[in-house]
Amino acid sequence: MASGLNQRIAKALAILSVVAMMGSPVDANDEDVSLPQSGTESVVVRLSATMLDEVHPSERLQVFVGSADPCCEGRTPMAGSYDLSEGTLTFSPAFGFDPGQDYVARVWTSQKEHALYAFHLAHEVATVPATVTETYPSGETIPENTLRFYIHFSTPMRPQVAFDYIKLRDAFGTVDDAAFMQFKQELWNEERTRLTVLIDPGRIKREVATNVELGPALLAGRQYTLSVEGGWLSADGASVLPPFSRTFTVSSALRERPDVGLWQTALPCVGTTDPLHITLDRPFDRHLLSKDIQVVAEDGQIIGGMTHVGAGETSWSFTPNEAWTQSELIVVASTDLEDVAGNNFRDLLDHLETTEDTEIASYAFPITLNGCSQ
Amino acid sequence: MQIPRLLAGIARNSTKGKSAMSPKTSFAITLAAALTIGTGALAETSLDLKFAGALEFADDGTLFVGDNYNGAIYAFEIPGEASDAQIMPSSIANIDAKIAELLGVGTGAIQINDIAAHPVSNDVYISVTRIGNLVSQPAIVTVSQDQSLSLLDLSAFEFQKQVLNEFPDGEIAFNGRSGGPGPAMPRDLAKTAVPLNTLAIMDMEFYEGELFVAGVATDNFLSSLRRMAYPFDGTQSVSNVEMYHITHDQYESRAPIRAMSVQEIDGKPQLVAAYTCSPIVLVPLDELTDGAKISARTIMDYGNGQPLDMIAFNSASPFEPNGEPVLFVTSNARAPQVIPISGLHDADVVTHEDFGRGPKLDMNPLMPFGPVGKPVMFEGTPLHMALVGDGHLASVTRDAYTGNLNLDTNPTWLPFRIHNLLAEFDFPQFDPTAAAARTSN
Numbered sequence: 001m002a003s004g005l006n007q008r009i010a011k012a013l014a015i016l017s018v019v020a021m022m023g024s025p026v027d028a029n030d031e032d033v034s035l036p037q038s039g040t041e042s043v044v045v046r047l048s049a050t051m052l053d054e055v056h057p058s059e060r061l062q063v064f065v066g067s068a069d070p071c072c073e074g075r076t077p078m079a080g081s082y083d084l085s086e087g088t089l090t091f092s093p094a095f096g097f098d099p100g101q102d103y104v105a106r107v108w109t110s111q112k113e114h115a116l117y118a119f120h121l122a123h124e125v126a127t128v129p130a131t132v133t134e135t136y137p138s139g140e141t142i143p144e145n146t147l148r149f150y151i152h153f154s155t156p157m158r159p160q161v162a163f164d165y166i167k168l169r170d171a172f173g174t175v176d177d178a179a180f181m182q183f184k185q186e187l188w189n190e191e192r193t194r195l196t197v198l199i200d201p202g203r204i205k206r207e208v209a210t211n212v213e214l215g216p217a218l219l220a221g222r223q224y225t226l227s228v229e230g231g232w233l234s235a236d237g238a239s240v241l242p243p244f245s246r247t248f249t250v251s252s253a254l255r256e257r258p259d260v261g262l263w264q265t266a267l268p269c270v271g272t273t274d275p276l277h278i279t280l281d282r283p284f285d286r287h288l289l290s291k292d293i294q295v296v297a298e299d300g301q302i303i304g305g306m307t308h309v310g311a312g313e314t315s316w317s318f319t320p321n322e323a324w325t326q327s328e329l330i331v332v333a334s335t336d337l338e339d340v341a342g343n344n345f346r347d348l349l350d351h352l353e354t355t356e357d358t359e360i361a362s363y364a365f366p367i368t369l370n371g372c373s374q
Numbered sequence: 375m376q377i378p379r380l381l382a383g384i385a386r387n388s389t390k391g392k393s394a395m396s397p398k399t400s401f402a403i404t405l406a407a408a409l410t411i412g413t414g415a416l417a418e419t420s421l422d423l424k425f426a427g428a429l430e431f432a433d434d435g436t437l438f439v440g441d442n443y444n445g446a447i448y449a450f451e452i453p454g455e456a457s458d459a460q461i462m463p464s465s466i467a468n469i470d471a472k473i474a475e476l477l478g479v480g481t482g483a484i485q486i487n488d489i490a491a492h493p494v495s496n497d498v499y500i501s502v503t504r505i506g507n508l509v510s511q512p513a514i515v516t517v518s519q520d521q522s523l524s525l526l527d528l529s530a531f532e533f534q535k536q537v538l539n540e541f542p543d544g545e546i547a548f549n550g551r552s553g554g555p556g557p558a559m560p561r562d563l564a565k566t567a568v569p570l571n572t573l574a575i576m577d578m579e580f581y582e583g584e585l586f587v588a589g590v591a592t593d594n595f596l597s598s599l600r601r602m603a604y605p606f607d608g609t610q611s612v613s614n615v616e617m618y619h620i621t622h623d624q625y626e627s628r629a630p631i632r633a634m635s636v637q638e639i640d641g642k643p644q645l646v647a648a649y650t651c652s653p654i655v656l657v658p659l660d661e662l663t664d665g666a667k668i669s670a671r672t673i674m675d676y677g678n679g680q681p682l683d684m685i686a687f688n689s690a691s692p693f694e695p696n697g698e699p700v701l702f703v704t705s706n707a708r709a710p711q712v713i714p715i716s717g718l719h720d721a722d723v724v725t726h727e728d729f730g731r732g733p734k735l736d737m738n739p740l741m742p743f744g745p746v747g748k749p750v751m752f753e754g755t756p757l758h759m760a761l762v763g764d765g766h767l768a769s770v771t772r773d774a775y776t777g778n779l780n781l782d783t784n785p786t787w788l789p790f791r792i793h794n795l796l797a798e799f800d801f802p803q804f805d806p807t808a809a810a811a812r813t814s815n
Binding site: 101 | 513
């Protein structure tokens with residue numbers, strides 16, 4: 001059996017309510033009725049001897065699967081065994097009680113009156129309370145044409161209701177209902193803990209209808225709040241997300257492709273495992289930044305190691321698995337690497353009709369590591 | 375008897391939830407009290423049933439239960455109490471919901487596998503799979519004539535267990551195919567999750583001290599017939615069965631017998647066996663020896679579809695008092711077929727040489743072929759059926775409109791309710807006397 005502490009916790013976790021019918025209210029903590037805390041326990045009722053005279057115990061106590069409201073017309077009581085000893089009646093179901101299932105016990109307190117006890121066993125798997133753990137872009141200032149937000153949760157969340165809770169508010173708290181792109185399919189990662197939220201590209205792209213009618217969702221110079229309202233249930237139904245908000249300022253739009261020529265490097269020494277650090281020319285997409293830059297040797301071999309994305313997604317560093325051996329290396333970004341506005345090395349997200357197509361912008365550059373004295 | 379597919383992927387746990395039984399007075403909600411009967415040679419002490427599938431009663435109330443997970447047949451001694459009460463028509467709505475409540479789970483969390491009526495008490499026994507959190511457990515629920523449900527306490531009975539030889543493991547599963555034009559859809563491909571052992575115990579017949587079991591085995595041919603004496607003495611025989619399938623136009627040795635009945639035909643006891651799509655064959659019992667490769671005698675095909683149950687009774691009704699022995703064969707894809715047993719005597723046996731080549735759908739001029747009898751009305755789908763007494767049928771019926779699963783008991787000559795039927799007789803203005811007068815001259 002569980003220790004005293006576990007029993008108290010288990011009791012706190014088990015949802016317990018009492019509905020009294022046709023008679024005096026019955027206290028849930030009444031010693032006369034003891035409800036199970038785990039699947040192998042029983043319902044135990046203390047009844048006076050007169051209650052049990054000439055009557056099968058199953059007529060004094062029945063347990064039903066399902067909700068207590070309403071109960072119990074037309075319901076079939078659960079099969080099980082009744083033990084009777086010295087005024088204590090114990091019901092043990094044939095297959096035990098299952099966590100997650102609602103039950104209701106009906107106890108006849110007199111010939112005509114009965115009380116209902118609803119109970120529910122806590123899941124055995126520990127629940128992670130739902131919280132927002134991170135949002136990206138994480139900088140205090142983000143450009144007017146930011147395309148994507150990522151919202152990270154501590155546990156999978158109930159699907160199909162994200163936009164009932166996720167809102168973009170202006171400085172006055174007014175919600176912009178047309179800010180986010182809402183598809184039939186929500187954009188979750190495989191573990192269902194990261195949600196991708198897109199600003200409606202129609203609001204971003206210049207001269208496209210909604211951009212013209214409604215204007216951009218984010219206007220430079222202003223403050224906005226990305227808020228997740230409280231009440232969103234976790235996917236396992238066991239916890240509720242508390243409210244979350246992040247306020248940021250909007251700067252002017254990013255309308256140039258990324259330029260590696262503007263990237264600044266802090267180079268490690270040959271023979272060390274010190275990180276290579278790059279200060280980027282703008283904030284980049286958090287998810288793509290974690291995988292889309294590689295360090296390559298001159299023979300084309302990719303150097304293995306761990307990447308780290310810096311604060312605000314404006315810097316990136318790489319720590320090799322083994323000490324740096326070669327001094328001539330090339331930093332290569334994928335042409336798909338996007339900044340927070342969706343621009344990549346090939347093109348802007350928002351390619352104006354009037355601009356000419358150009359070649360792919362440079363996406364790689366060489367570095368030379370030096371030996372350093374210890 | 376139709377056994378729905380087993381639940382692949384669900385962990386299998388044999389033991390029911392057991393609470394400590396107090397040494398003091400104990401009341402169990404069960405149908406029968408514990409009994410002690412002289413035990414047979416293979417009496418077991420601890421019941422390890424993992425799946426309650428096909429059911430078959432011997433005349434003394436011995437209940438045979440097929441366990442597709444353990445690959446065994448269990449025999450429980452259940453004498454039962456004779457009742458004087460006449461069998462009356464009855465209907466229990468939403469039997470699946472009621473069984474689920476009895477077993478303490480939500481409605482979708484049980485699966486009904488088979489039904490059979492106790493020959494002495496006339497109670498209907500229902501074999502069920504209870505699906506709990508990550509575990510499936512077997513259960514047998516009894517429904518008495520007064521329509522009350524109880525969970526059968528199997529541990530209260532003496533039992534014997536016969537492990538089956540050549541039993542397929544749970545690993546090999548079926549292929550999926552489209553059937554018609556176009557590629558296979560996800561629903562068609564669901565068959566790829568169904569293991570072969572789902573069909574390992576399709577139907578059982580108890581005849582003169584022996585149990586016959588049809589199903590898939592891992593011998594030379596997958597389709598097999600087993601034979602074992604009861605009380606179990608450890609010996610069993612497995613025969614392989616091959617037959618010419620008329621509508622498929624091929625010889626088949628894998629797809630098992632779906633439903634069967636032992637009948638005296640042409641002077642000797644024979645198995646009358648129905649296959650999917652739906653040929654019927656004869657197999658004399660004296661050919662069922664261990665290791666035998668049997669060519670079953672194909673005598674008819676009553677149409678495309680999949681047989682569920684085959685039940686023998688007399689076809690007499692208030693409208694046709696001169697009845698005859700018939701086989702009532704239900705299907706998941708057709709109306710039930712009533713096949714007079716007289717037509718099986720001296721029937722022509724056919725092979726591929728008696729037909730042109732190619733599969734045959736129902737509209738083919740040759741179909742239906744042989745002494746097939748007639749299809750008859752049935753409102754809804756009779757998913758499981760059992761004879762109760764001599765003249766009633768219990769049926770787990772899927773209602774044609776609501777889709778509810780109901781347990782109905784009705785006379786054999788009208789084994790369904792007509793609640794969905796609105797006919798002339800139902801009009802308030804209908805006058806039976808006037809109607810009779812009109813046609814009486």
